[in-house]
Amino acid sequence: MAARGASRALRNSVKQLTAAPVVQRRTFVAAVGAARAGITAAPKAAVSTPFQQTRGVKTIDFAGTKETVFEREDWPRERLLEYFKDDTLALIGYGSQGHGQGLNLRDNGLNVIIGVRKNGASWKEAEQDGWIPGKNLFEIDEAISKSTIVMNLLSDAAQSETWPAIKPQLTKGKTLYFSHGFSPVFKDLTKVDVPTDIDVILVAPKGSGRTVRTLFREGRGINSSVAVYQDVTGKAEEKAVALGVAVGSGYLYKTTFEKEVYSDLYGERGCLMGGIHGMFLAQYEVLRERGHSPSEAFNETVEEATQSLYPLIGQNGMDYMYAACSTTARRGAIDWSKRFKDTLKPVFNDLYDAVRDGTETKRSLEYNSRPDYREAYQKEMDEIAGLEIWRAGKAVRSLRPENQK
Numbered sequence: 266m267a268a269r270g271a272s273r274a275l276r277n278s279v280k281q282l283t284a285a286p287v288v289q290r291r292t293f294v295a296a297v298g299a300a301r302a303g304i305t306a307a308p309k310a311a312v313s314t315p316f317q318q319t320r321g322v323k324t325i326d327f328a329g330t331k332e333t334v335f336e337r338e339d340w341p342r343e344r345l346l347e348y349f350k351d352d353t354l355a356l357i358g359y360g361s362q363g364h365g366q367g368l369n370l371r372d373n374g375l376n377v378i379i380g381v382r383k384n385g386a387s388w389k390e391a392e393q394d395g396w397i398p399g400k401n402l403f404e405i406d407e408a409i410s411k412s413t414i415v416m417n418l419l420s421d422a423a424q425s426e427t428w429p430a431i432k433p434q435l436t437k438g439k440t441l442y443f444s445h446g447f448s449p450v451f452k453d454l455t456k457v458d459v460p461t462d463i464d465v466i467l468v469a470p471k472g473s474g475r476t477v478r479t480l481f482r483e484g485r486g487i488n489s490s491v492a493v494y495q496d497v498t499g500k501a502e503e504k505a506v507a508l509g510v511a512v513g514s515g516y517l518y519k520t521t522f523e524k525e526v527y528s529d530l531y532g533e534r535g536c537l538m539g540g541i542h543g544m545f546l547a548q549y550e551v552l553r554e555r556g557h558s559p560s561e562a563f564n565e566t567v568e569e570a571t572q573s574l575y576p577l578i579g580q581n582g583m584d585y586m587y588a589a590c591s592t593t594a595r596r597g598a599i600d601w602s603k604r605f606k607d608t609l610k611p612v613f614n615d616l617y618d619a620v621r622d623g624t625e626t627k628r629s630l631e632y633n634s635r636p637d638y639r640e641a642y643q644k645e646m647d648e649i650a651g652l653e654i655w656r657a658g659k660a661v662r663s664l665r666p667e668n669q670k
Contacts, residue, residue, distance in 0.1 A: 323335070323336065332518065332519065333518075333519045334516055334517065334518055334519075335491065335506045335509070335510075335516070335517040335519075336515065336516050336517070337486050337510045337514065337515050337516070339510075340506070340507055340510040340511075342373055342374065344507075345373055345374075345375065345507060345510065345511050346373075346374055346375070348507050349375050349376070349507070349511070351413070352375075352376065352413045352414055353376050353377075353378060353411055353412045353413055353414070354370060354375060354376065354377040354378070354412060354413075354414045354416060355377075355378050355379075355380050355408040355409050355411065355412030355414065355415050355416065356370070356377055356378070356379050356380065356408075356416045356418060357380045357381070357405055357408065357409070357415065357416060357417050357418060357419055357431075358380075358381065358387070358417070358418040358419035358420070358423070359379055359381050359387040359388075359390060359391045359418075360387065360418065360419075360420060360474070361473050361474035361475065362418045362444050362470070362473075362474040362477070363379070363387075363418040363474065364390070364394070364474050364475075364478065365470075365473070365474030365475060365476070365477035365478035365481075365512075365513065366416070366418065366444070366470075366474065366477060366512040366513065367379055367391075367394075367396075368394060368478055369477065369478060369481045369511070369512050369513040370511055370512055371401075372481070373511050375511055377401065378401045378402070378403060378408050378411060378412070379391050379396050379401060379402045379403070379408065380403055380404065380405040380406075380407070380408025380409060381402075381404070381405065382404065382405070383404050388402070405427070405431070406430075406434065409431065409434045409435075410434065412439065413438070413439055413440065414439065414440045414442060414508070415431075415434075415435060415439055415440070415441050415442065416442040416444075417431070417441065417442065417443055417448075418443075418444055420633065421445065421447045421448060421455070421629060421630070421633070422629070422630055422633035422634045422638075424447075424448045424455065424457060425448065425454075425455040425456060425457060425630060425634075426634065428448075428455070428456055428457045429456075432458075432459075432460065435459075435460050435463055436463075437460075437462045437463065438463070439463050440463060440464045440465075440466065440501075440504060441459060441460075441463055441464070441465045441466070442465075442466055442467070442468070442505075442508060443465075443466075443467045443469075443494075443522075444467065444468060444469050444470065445467075445469060445525070445526060445529065446467055446469070446492070446494075446521075446522035446523065446525045446526035446529075447526050447530075447626065449465065449494055449522060450522050450523050450526045451526070451623055451626040453623070454623055454626050454627055454630060455626075455630065459494065459495060461495070461497075462497060463495070463497060464493075464495060464496060464497050464498055464500070464501040464504065465493070465494040465495040465501075466491075466492070466493055466494065466501050466502075466504060466505035466508070467490070467491065467492040467493075467494065467505065467522055467525060468489050468490070468491055468505060468508055468509040468512060468514065468517070469489055469490040469491075469492075469525050469529065470487045470488075470489045470512070470513070470514065471487060471488045471489060471490070472487050472488075477512065477513045478513070480513065480515070481513035485515055486510075486513055486514055486515020486516070487513060487514055487515060488514070488515065488516050488517075488518065489509050489512075489514035489516070489517050489518070490517070490518055490519075490520045490525045491505050491506055491509050491514075491517040491518065491519060491520070492505070492519070492520050492521050492522050492524075492525055493505060494522045526620075527617070527620055527621055530620040530625050530626075531613075531616060531617050531620050534616055534620075534625070535613060535616060540609075545566055545567055545654065546652070546654065548562075548565075548566045549562045549563065549566045549567075549653075549654045552565065552566065553653070559653060559654075559656075559657035560657060560660070560661060562654070562657070563654060563657040563658050563661055564661065566654070567654070567658055568658070568661055574586055574589075574590075577589050587599070
């Protein structure tokens with residue numbers, strides 16, 4: 266029964282989850298920008314001391330705290346091919362991370378196969394990307410049966426729904442790989458209780474699957490977290506690092522499953538997405554209510570942030586960005602940042618508590634397992650796209666030189 270169970274569970278319970286909408290899977294906005302003229306000196310680098318290196322390991326001083334970091338240079342393609350020469354990697358799910366990691370693994374020459382629901386949206390997308398049915402594209406159960414390493418990249422809700430069928434197939438000697446600690450960390454809610462006789466590891470790229478793919482093709486590599494949940498063979502960490510490089514990581518930072526999932530859920534709801542969107546809306550709405558035009562409100566809220574100031578922060582840090590601005594802007598920003606921090610910190614503490622106690626996990630599982638998930642999700646996306654701020658932004662973006670025909 267287990268031989269067909271996962272595909273059946275996926276088909277009957279979470280068809281809408283394994284084939285996430287294109288808008289969710291394929292979205293990637295790369296902020297690019299040059300530093301403003303007139304900046305003559307950059308602040309000191311964040312890394313205060315040179316790293317100490319042994320084979321595959323670097324100890325780096327991050328603002329006074331020493332951490333272990335692994336990097337791609339220690340795992341050249343030839344070493345990856347030798348290390349995984351006897352392995353078949355079954356990548357289950359072909360959403361955002363599945364797409365990016367799978368193509369990178371294939372380009373690196375590893376024996377990787379895809380497992381998804383036959384003839385579903387993800388199956389068809391995989392075919393478009395050159396995966397061939399019967400050769401390296403299979404239904405989930407068949408892919409798992411052929412593998413030594415099972416890379417479970419289904420959505421969090423789909424992992425929970427399909428686990429009763431997948432778990433019996435994770436026999437001794439296989440390795441279970443995640444890119445998010447969600448399922449095993451919140452096992453009381455997800456019911457994902459991993460077998461005790463296999464290695465369980467994690468590589469969590471710090472970006473979308475599209476970013477993973479783009480940086481790999483540029484010859485760079487994304488930052489990723491790496492962790493071990495269960496080490497049966499004594500080689501789990503080494504295997505995780507090697508896989509991290511193989512899927513497209515440039516640098517890998519050690520963490521735990523718990524810390525990865527806490528920081529990830531917290532960050533997405535905070536500064537990365539939810540918090541920043543809320544601040545954009547609040548500032549824009551006040552400007553409009555005070556009589557400013559849509560174009561002015563958008564330019565002062567979003568356009569200048571994403572096209573000018575945020576790239577400076579990404580390139581060289583907050584102090585560098587301050588140095589690039591006028592003395593008037595600098596003074597006001599420094600003064601008001603303290604008030605924003607004091608006002609928002611209680612909200613961020615509430616958010617972290619909600620992540621840690623499972624409230625956010627319960628909410629996500631319940632919502633994302635609804636039969637009408639995709640329809641409800643699309644309705645929310647349509648509402649966001651229909652907000653005046655983003656309709657104004659579409660007009661502003663159309664005027665950029667790169668968008669002129």
